[in-house]
Amino acid sequence: MLRPLALCLLLVAVATVVVVDCAVLTENGMPILWLQTAGQLTDLPIQNDVLVPNPWHYLHCMSLYRLIIAATDPYMGSMGTNANDSPIWGLPLLLGWELTSGRLADPTGASTCGAETGDRMCISTQSWWACVNYYFSVIPFLSAAQQGFFGESVPVQMQVPEGVADYCTTYADCATRFPDLMAKWDAFYQGLKAANVSDASDVEKKDHILGLYWDAHQSSMAASASCSARKASYSATEVGFADSWQNSADFIAAVNFQSNIERSLMFMSPLPSRVLKEGDRAPHIADLSAEENHTLYIFSWMRSMNTILGGTMTRLWRSAMCSIATREKGRALLEQVLLNPGFSTSTFLSLITATASGC
16 A cells, blocks of 8 residues: 555655646656556555555556556567557656646645645546546556456456546446447457467557557547536636647547657657646747647647638548558658647648548
């Protein structure tokens, strides 16, 4: 079980990384407070032989990722030779950014959950970002347990705060409420096992595994529509960014992006380091870096263009990513448009059209 002394040390550690000029995603090359999380199942609470993690405690939630990555790494050989090449690394990095940017705190102000003046390890059930994260942490963990990645017959039931009833807590409960979502994560884990004994090349295995991963990822994104009511507690600017962030995932997923630590940091580091307020207008937000401003501007442009075109840009992009070769080109193109301020958005549109015509 996570010890009180460790928690006290963590609060000091968090305090040293919260006030920053840009998004903080790592400590010593790992997700925020990674080394303070559970390294094995028995480090998490157990009641009556049932594992009962608390996904509304930052360390417990981050522990879910650490345990998933450790259990699936033996099946990730096609991803590369580095220890941090699993695509799952993008999820704990995102959770760390949500912590340091204040997005896991109670946006209503009704409690100090997650606030700098309150319990920093508390994840608010009222946070839209935390609600969305539930579908990217709890659901994958329950699926991994069901598929035997933590050993045979490991019963799991997530803790839930008193008075909160709109979150599923067990595999059976979640599979009943979100059958398509759970089926996608089950397919990902089953695909990992199948790839491990397949005669396909590592290039083919890698692309197939990433395809299954992003199918599950986007299914979690779709299921998180149930979180929409929580957006009412944020500024219109933050809501616009949240919508743009979700829209960007369509483009990233289509290229089977390998969201390992190195590549995830490249795309996540320019994310805004605080919750956006009314009046924030990228690319002219004075207390955010040029990189953060550029990312906010491009995210907004991509969503606006896709809306103006009636979703054509997303559909064209997906159709263009029709092979391993075009997906590789797509990844390079995304890197240019998102990270290179000098890259023309009109060039992005013309390259999408040209690539799609070759499929």
